Amino acid sequence: MSELTELTISEAARLLRLHSISAGELVTAHVKRIEDIDPLVRAYLRFTPELWEKQADEADQKLSRGEGGPLTGIPVAVKDVLCVKGVETTAGSRILRGFKPPYTGTAVGRLFEAGAVMLGVTNCDEFAMGSSTENSGYFPTHNPWDLDRVPGGSSGGSAAAVAAGEAMISLGTDTGGSIRQPAAVCGVVGMKPTYGRVSRYGLIAFASSLDQIGPFARSVEDASLVLEAMAGYDPLDATSAERPNDVRRDFDKGVKGMRLGVPYEYTQVEGMERGVADAVDVAIKTLEKAGAEIVEVNLPHTDYGLAAYYIIAPAECSSNLARFDGVKYGMSVQDVDNITEMYMRTRREGFGTEVRRRIMLGTYALSSGYYDAYYLKAQKVRTLIKRDFDDAFSKCDAIVSATSPVVAFPLGSRTENPLSMYLCDVLTLGGNLAGLPGISVPCGMSQGLPVGLQVLAPQWREDVALRVARAYEAASGVRAEVPSPRSPQGRG
Amino acid sequence: MSWNVVIGMEIHVQPRTRTKMFCGCAVGQLGDPPNSNVCEICLGMPGVLPVINKAAVEACLKTALALKCEIPIHTKFDRKNYMYPDLPKGYQISQYDLPMSVNGFLEVGGRKVRIRRVHLEEDTGKLIHAGDKLNKAWESFVDLNRAGVPLMEIVSEPDIRGADEARDYAQELRTLLRTIGASEAEMEKGQLRCEPNISIRRYDSDDLGVKTELKNINSFRALHRAIEFEIKRQIQVVESGGTVVQETRGWSESEQRTFSQRSKEFAEDYRYFPEPDLPPLQLDRAWIEDLRRELPELPGSRRARLVAQYGLPVADAALIAADRDLADLFEAAAKTSGDNKRTANWVIGEVAPSGRLPSPIHLAEIVTLVGTGKITRDQGREVLAESMRDGASPAEIVATRGLSQVSDPAAVRATVEAVLADNPKAVSDYRAGRVRVIDFLAAQIIKRAPQVDRALANELLKELLR
Numbered sequence: 001m002s003e004l005t006e007l008t009i010s011e012a013a014r015l016l017r018l019h020s021i022s023a024g025e026l027v028t029a030h031v032k033r034i035e036d037i038d039p040l041v042r043a044y045l046r047f048t049p050e051l052w053e054k055q056a057d058e059a060d061q062k063l064s065r066g067e068g069g070p071l072t073g074i075p076v077a078v079k080d081v082l083c084v085k086g087v088e089t090t091a092g093s094r095i096l097r098g099f100k101p102p103y104t105g106t107a108v109g110r111l112f113e114a115g116a117v118m119l120g121v122t123n124c125d126e127f128a129m130g131s132s133t134e135n136s137g138y139f140p141t142h143n144p145w146d147l148d149r150v151p152g153g154s155s156g157g158s159a160a161a162v163a164a165g166e167a168m169i170s171l172g173t174d175t176g177g178s179i180r181q182p183a184a185v186c187g188v189v190g191m192k193p194t195y196g197r198v199s200r201y202g203l204i205a206f207a208s209s210l211d212q213i214g215p216f217a218r219s220v221e222d223a224s225l226v227l228e229a230m231a232g233y234d235p236l237d238a239t240s241a242e243r244p245n246d247v248r249r250d251f252d253k254g255v256k257g258m259r260l261g262v263p264y265e266y267t268q269v270e271g272m273e274r275g276v277a278d279a280v281d282v283a284i285k286t287l288e289k290a291g292a293e294i295v296e297v298n299l300p301h302t303d304y305g306l307a308a309y310y311i312i313a314p315a316e317c318s319s320n321l322a323r324f325d326g327v328k329y330g331m332s333v334q335d336v337d338n339i340t341e342m343y344m345r346t347r348r349e350g351f352g353t354e355v356r357r358r359i360m361l362g363t364y365a366l367s368s369g370y371y372d373a374y375y376l377k378a379q380k381v382r383t384l385i386k387r388d389f390d391d392a393f394s395k396c397d398a399i400v401s402a403t404s405p406v407v408a409f410p411l412g413s414r415t416e417n418p419l420s421m422y423l424c425d426v427l428t429l430g431g432n433l434a435g436l437p438g439i440s441v442p443c444g445m446s447q448g449l450p451v452g453l454q455v456l457a458p459q460w461r462e463d464v465a466l467r468v469a470r471a472y473e474a475a476s477g478v479r480a481e482v483p484s485p486r487s488p489q490g491r492g
Numbered sequence: 493m494s495w496n497v498v499i500g501m502e503i504h505v506q507p508r509t510r511t512k513m514f515c516g517c518a519v520g521q522l523g524d525p526p527n528s529n530v531c532e533i534c535l536g537m538p539g540v541l542p543v544i545n546k547a548a549v550e551a552c553l554k555t556a557l558a559l560k561c562e563i564p565i566h567t568k569f570d571r572k573n574y575m576y577p578d579l580p581k582g583y584q585i586s587q588y589d590l591p592m593s594v595n596g597f598l599e600v601g602g603r604k605v606r607i608r609r610v611h612l613e614e615d616t617g618k619l620i621h622a623g624d625k626l627n628k629a630w631e632s633f634v635d636l637n638r639a640g641v642p643l644m645e646i647v648s649e650p651d652i653r654g655a656d657e658a659r660d661y662a663q664e665l666r667t668l669l670r671t672i673g674a675s676e677a678e679m680e681k682g683q684l685r686c687e688p689n690i691s692i693r694r695y696d697s698d699d700l701g702v703k704t705e706l707k708n709i710n711s712f713r714a715l716h717r718a719i720e721f722e723i724k725r726q727i728q729v730v731e732s733g734g735t736v737v738q739e740t741r742g743w744s745e746s747e748q749r750t751f752s753q754r755s756k757e758f759a760e761d762y763r764y765f766p767e768p769d770l771p772p773l774q775l776d777r778a779w780i781e782d783l784r785r786e787l788p789e790l791p792g793s794r795r796a797r798l799v800a801q802y803g804l805p806v807a808d809a810a811l812i813a814a815d816r817d818l819a820d821l822f823e824a825a826a827k828t829s830g831d832n833k834r835t836a837n838w839v840i841g842e843v844a845p846s847g848r849l850p851s852p853i854h855l856a857e858i859v860t861l862v863g864t865g866k867i868t869r870d871q872g873r874e875v876l877a878e879s880m881r882d883g884a885s886p887a888e889i890v891a892t893r894g895l896s897q898v899s900d901p902a903a904v905r906a907t908v909e910a911v912l913a914d915n916p917k918a919v920s921d922y923r924a925g926r927v928r929v930i931d932f933l934a935a936q937i938i939k940r941a942p943q944v945d946r947a948l949a950n951e952l953l954k955e956l957l958r
Contacts, residue, residue, distance in 0.1 A: 083537075102537065201539070202539045203539055208769050236541060238543050239541075239769060315765060321580045322581065322582020323536045324500070324538075327577045327634065328535065329538075353642065366573070368763070369759045375765060
């Protein structure tokens with residue numbers, strides 16, 4: 001019954017409640033799918049059979065008593081940056097090999113409490129730095145739609161797992177687009193909540209002021225259910241907000257009477273593919289037909305966003321990654337003469353090229369004499385970008401655009417040129433700088449590969465983003481499909 | 493040549509809190525087993541986040557208010573980045589350009605020492621080396637019990653003029669902190685750590701000299717000695733044609749000297765930036781006003797009031813005002829006994845060294861019993877001790893133990909006569925001019941009758957010897 005791996009949450013939940021299937025069977029179907037296909041896709045770094053057996057068992061007990069909620073028994077994959085007690089968690093890095101956190105982070109903990117069943121840990125770019133998952137310290141993940149192409153990144157493993165039917169839902173993190181961009185190029189739904197909506201406790205930090213945890217799913221509704229389960233104030237995260245959990249308010253009300261803004265600058269970005277632009281235009285027309293009013297808006301500081309982002313994110317990462325020093329956990333080079341040599345060799349051998357590049361960039365940007373010219377100026381740009389969005393949202397309820405200017409690109413095609421990789425995030429990182437909620441929903445194909453439509457909403461208006469995305473999904477009939485990747489030539 | 497001394501003090505104080513600065517771990521005590529008061533947060537595990545301890549903020553604000561500091565509307569925490577094995581995150585959460593408070597002062601012996609800032613930060617862990625220094629040790633151990641313990645850093649302007657004043661400043665600060673309940677401020681327990689910055693300059697010059705910073709100071713006495721040593725050393729260096737090097741110097745208690753620890757010629761770049769895990773604080777002004785209103789009378793003004801209101805000598809007032817409990821006891825007991833000077837003597841001479849506190853009514857009773865001659869001073873001490881031990885009233889103790897002074901003139905005269913009869917040689921010596929024998933005879937009287945009214949006995953002794 002391979003279709004079990006193509007269900008949405010609400011479909012699966014219905015079958016579970018009717019006892020047509022058990023949580024155990026649902027897990028077994030996914031494990032079978034993983035066995036068949038993951039050797040090709042390589043979405044997972046590790047599997048957690050002890051957890052899935054125990055959690056599926058608990059879910060079935062609850063279901064047999066008529067208890068449980070929408071996530072009870074739902075198989076989930078977790079990005080390698082989210083700490084789960086006793087499960088090796090390495091942020092895709094060799095430097096954390098063997099590290100088993102003594103605690104479970106808040107977001108994952110809330111999903112477990114809601115009855116989700118963890119299948120395993122998914123691959124990602126090292127410390128979530130990258131847009132292709134090629135910076136993983138272990139191996140690259142392949143796009144299920146074309147195994148010669150990347151799944152996007154940094155949460156490429158989580159996106160690919162859901163796209164390939166290797167998990168019903170998964171968790172990622174989004175610092176500059178790391179959920180939305182892989183969701184777009186893998187043809188699934190991916191959502192980054194408002195900064196502060198989901199607790200970051202347990203998320204191995206890349207850039208603290210930008211990071212957010214969010215879901216991947218095969219429908220907008222599924223994404224909303226996972227988000228709802230994770231959202232809310234956490235006393236362990238001082239940046240999480242005490243606000244009503246209203247993310248699913250008016251979910252199915254449609255877009256009639258809503259005003260949707262199309263930022264002119266987002267249509268003009270460098271490297272925008274024709275096929276992507278066309279697919280997004282069609283999607284916007286679909287929304288218009290569904291009753292939305294389409295208006296042009298401006299985000300005049302878009303050009304400076306990338307530069308500001310690549311100062312702020314590396315600056316924070318240079319500090320966040322200082323704790324990986326070989327003293328307390330993870331890798332530690334021991335055949336050294338002194339502590340300085342231990343630091344240097346552990347970090348040189350433990351971190352990959354991109355991580356070292358960003359640590360150096362950030363260290364430089366924070367250095368005395370350069371702080372004002374780089375870090376402080378970048379923060380000012382960030383304020384201007386926030387203001388751009390405030391102005392735009394005074395003219396519209398939500399912003400719609402392409403998620404990624406390009407479809408999935410071939411493995412290895414951008415690794416030599418970091419800037420070309422950074423450009424993948426040009427349409428998403430504004431949302432991080434401004435702390436906005438954003439969602440990517442599949443909107444057709446270009447060159448036989450998925451294209452994503454991004455919906456950005458004002459802070460704390462996940463309900464608006466979800467409502468627009470849901471309205472598009474309903475009006476277009478475009479649904480996240482599970483492709484059937486075949487072994488390409490030359491690989492076994 | 494004559495030299496002026498310029499000293500600024502950085503004092504780290506552990507505020508009185510149950511838990512650490514950014515996590516729920518107990519602050520623990522000296523001597524706890526290594527790494528017993530730790531959790532994933534203060535261990536700097538991947539994925540953890542800090543949460544501000546409100547009790548630490550409150551202690552810092554109370555301290556700032558007591559030091560007459562301004563409390564800005566906006567304050568924030570920053571990261572101070574440097575790598576060291578006792579610093580689990582690779583950065584210390586501290587406050588850089590927007591500290592919790594600025595521009596206060598503390599009066600020390602009538603002079604104002606200006607306070608530049610009081611801010612909050614977290615302590616680091618501790619390294620134990622098998623071998624010499626970190627870079628030469630063959631094995632090093634990390635104890636993170638102290639990591640994340642809250643610290644207030646109180647920074648003075650360079651207004652202090654010598655070792656005496658530096659010690660007085662630190663002691664005055666300690667008294668203040670204890671009075672307002674912001675800290676136990678026990679130097680021996682590491683709850684108050686002094687780091688003086690010292691420089692010298694020619695008495696006729698306004699140019700500041702090169703400063704050295706002293707560390708490893710574990711007592712007020714060590715503070716005084718270390719500064720004295722350092723002043724002498726700097727003068728010697730300059731007078732012999734050398735120059736003082738900007739550096740951190742440690743105080744060696746065993747050798748009673750300072751030694752060079754770290755050169756500060758090349759300032760380390762800490763790459764401070766705002767802590768993104770903690771939103772900037774906008775402190776509730778009403779809360780601050782509540783704290784200001786709730787501050788007890790501060791030691792300086794209480795000292796002045798004890799002199800003015802109770803007529804105490806300045807030295808006595810200072811001793812009593814230094815301890816809020818003693819001062820409260822004194823005021824309550826003096827009001828009951830009506831004898832300020834004697835009450836002060838009992839508080840300073842008997843209560844303070846005992847480390848215990850009697851009830852003010854009991855103390856007043858004892859002051860009165862001794863003052864009116866009902867019991868002797870020695871008996872008063874015993875009664876006080878027993879009263880502090882059992883909480884019994886002095887009147888009861890005197891009654892049950894049959895203590896009371898013998899002041900009936902006939903009875904006292906009989907005792908004196910009996911002593912004189914027993915010591916004919918002493919009597920004849922006295923009469924022959926060896927007048928100091930009278931002390932021996934007085935002692936014999938007390939030996940025979942401990943409860944005798946001594947003043948009366950001495951009077952009669954002189955009379956009968958004539």
